[in-house]
Amino acid sequence: MVKATVAAVITPSAAQPRTILLTQRSVNPFNGFWCLPGGHIDEGERAEQAVIREVAEETGLDFRSPRFIGYCDEIFPDYRFHAEVLIFAGTGLGTPKPEPEEVSDIEWFSLDEARDLDLAFNHHTVLDQYERHLESL
Numbered sequence: 001m002v003k004a005t006v007a008a009v010i011t012p013s014a015a016q017p018r019t020i021l022l023t024q025r026s027v028n029p030f031n032g033f034w035c036l037p038g039g040h041i042d043e044g045e046r047a048e049q050a051v052i053r054e055v056a057e058e059t060g061l062d063f064r065s066p067r068f069i070g071y072c073d074e075i076f077p078d079y080r081f082h083a084e085v086l087i088f089a090g091t092g093l094g095t096p097k098p099e100p101e102e103v104s105d106i107e108w109f110s111l112d113e114a115r116d117l118d119l120a121f122n123h124h125t126v127l128d129q130y131e132r133h134l135e136s137l
Contacts (some may be wrong), residue, residue, distance in 0.1 A: 001082075002082045002083065002084060003040055003041075003081075003082065003083040003084070004040070004041045004047070004083070004084055004086070005038060005039060005040050005041060005074075005083045005084070005085045005086070006038045006039065006041060006047055006050045006051040006054060006085065006086050006087075006088060007036045007037070007038035007051075007085050007086070007087050007088070007121075007123065007126050008036055008037045008038055008051050008054065008055050008063055008066065008088050008089075008090070009036060009069070009087065009088070009089040009090075009126070009127075009130045010036075010037065010055065010059070010061065010063060010089075010090065010091070010092040011089070011090070011091055011092070012091070012092065012108065013091055014091060017134055018110055018111045018112075018134070019108050019109070019110055019111075020036075020108070020109060020110075020111060020114055020127075020130075021036075021037065021059065021061075021092060021096060021106065021107070021108055021109075022034040022035060022036065022106070022107060022109055022114060022117070022119075023035060023036075023037050023058055023059065023098060023102075023103040023105070023106050024098075024103065024104045024105040024106070024107075025102065025103065025104070025120055026100070026101070026102060026103060026104040027101075027102050029076065029079045029081060029120070030120035030121065032104075033118055033119060033120035034109075034114070034117045034118070034119055034120065034123075035119055035120035035121060035123050036119075036123050036126060037054055037055050037058045037059050038051065038054050038055075038058075038085070039054040039057075039058070040083075041086075047068075047086045047088075048066055048068075048088070051063060051066050051086075051088045052066065055092065057099055058098070058099045058102060058103050059092065059096045059097070059098070059099070059103075059106055060094060060095065060096060060097040060099070061092035061093060061094045061095075061096055062092065062093040062094050063088075063090050063091075063092055064090055064091050064092075064093055065090050065091070066088035066089065066090040067088060067089050067090060068086065068087070068088055069087050069088065069089050069129060069130060069133040070087050070129040070133070071084055071085055071086050071087060072084075072085050072087065072122050072125045072126055072129065073085075073122070074121050074122045076121075083121075085121075085122070085126065087126050087129055087130070089130060089133060096108075111127065111130075111131065114127060115127060
């Protein structure tokens with residue numbers, strides 16, 4: 001069954017669009033990999049509500065004014081995982097702190113540094129879409 005999920009590209013401020021927050025996963029799949037905060041949309045939940053909730057749960061940040069910037073497919077037969085990811089970008093307010101059940105670490109990276117990491121899921125594709133979004137502004 002295909003799942004609907006959200007991913008958040010979080011910046012510390014509007015003046016720093018090329019600095020993004022990544023979390024390091026402490027659960028499977030992709031245990032130990034860095035990724036963008038996000039997760040599944042709950043039944044009856046709107047996508048924007050889901051991304052705000054997921055960011056708060058995983059990072060402790062208040063995700064302000066998320067903007068929808070696109071979507072990507074995530075299909076991983078080895079994990080029996082198929083999701084359509086709705087991508088949102090915005091600013092995170094507060095002090096990031098990892099949620100220990102799912103996140104082992106949390107850190108700000110430049111977009112270039114993030115591209116050099118082994119990212120979970122298709123988050124390199126998500127970063128490509130985010131970069132195209134920045135170029136269109």
